[in-house]
Amino acid sequence: MAAVTIDHGWPLRFEAELVRLGLQPARAHELSQETMQQAAESATAPAQLFGPAHLYARQLLSALNDPGGWPQSGTDPRCGYESAPVLLRLDGVGKRYRRRTVFTDVDLTVRAGQVAAIVGANGCGKSTLLRICAGLTRPSTGTVHRTRRVGFVPQDGGTAGWLTPAEHFTLFGAAAGVAPRRARSTGAHLAGRLAWRPDPRQPVHQLSGGTRQKLNLVLGELHAPDLLLLDEPYQGFDQSTYLDFWQQVFAWRNAGRAIVVVTHLLHELQNVDHVLDLGAADGQYRTPGDQQ
Structure with missing residues (x-):
């Protein structure tokens, strides 16, 4: 090299x-x-x-x-998505731990067929906000309205090292009411989209970090959610898989799903419809696209 x-x-x-x-x-x-x-x-x-x-x-x-100035990839959300259903809405959301305020007054609306990015410096609360969106953490202030079918992909963790990927597909599928055989076949199909063919005998603890993150992505999509919440889901990906990931994001968008992704990759913001900057110097959180 x-x-x-x-x-x-x-x-x-x-x-x-x-x-x-x-x-x-x-x-x-x-x-x-x-x-x-x-x-x-x-x-x-x-x-x-x-x-x-x-x-x-x-x-x-x-x-x-410029809230309307983010370059768009695909259809402009302001031209055709105004009537699409709202799958996630945050109104005045804030989070405080004892004496430390993480963020305040966050507003965000994401409709079907739209992608939103949450950006900002380390420690500004991006992952905390995503967990609030998923219903895993309570906000200190404000309200959250979300669709019922939500897929959450954490930055790390979320898997059991002694189980194989196929066993994860069965377990997560059962939690969503998906039959074991269908869950395994669906998981294998989704893994193939990320250029990964799981070894039926290999436990997760033997997988590389990038492959474990592929597993997290598959598990998040396994039950066909309407809203996908992704916390820097490309960690450990090589360049080819990284490009495959963004192609999959476009496929989700075209299928009418809503996607919220935590990212620090500033050059990828051309691929999204909304940008929520938790690190804004003036303390205001801006969302390009439609506002309600």
Whole structure:
């Protein structure tokens, strides 16, 4: 593999341009760190991955400041989805642990056929908010309305190391009222979409981290939910599987499902319809697309 030449001035130019365009320095630094983290994870020079620093800064800031300005992949949700059913709605949601406030006044509406991304710096509460969306954690304030059929994919965990993938399919299928044979065949089919053929004799603890995450994705989709909640579901994926994952997201969207994904991959925001920034410097949480 050829060595990646890192331009150490790229993040400085990127951050400086964000500040010049009016972003607060602390938030500009956070975005610069997140961008460089993604470049490091993909083993690609930032200039090659994102383009010139000043142009990427303008594109990103324009998207953050313009609720209707996120580039769309596929049909514009404002042209045809206005009448689609709301599958998730948050009104004034906040979370507080004793004396620490994690976030406040979060509003989000996601309709059938739409994808929403939750972004922000580490520790701002992205995973906590997703668990609130799933009904696994109670909000301190606000209300949550969701469809009944929900699939939740955690960032890690959620599986039993001594069971095989097929046994997971049977177990999770039983919880959703799916017959064992159908659950196993459905699980194998969904795994194939992620370029994975489970070994019927291999327990989960012998799987790689990326393959365990594929299993989590399959388990989240096994009962055909209307709403999918994904917490950085691509951890450990290679480039090919990562692209397969986003193709699957598009397939879910086209099938009329709603998807909410926690992500720090800023360059993938062109693939979503809403962006909820929990790290917004002004404390306001913006959702591009429709507002109710």
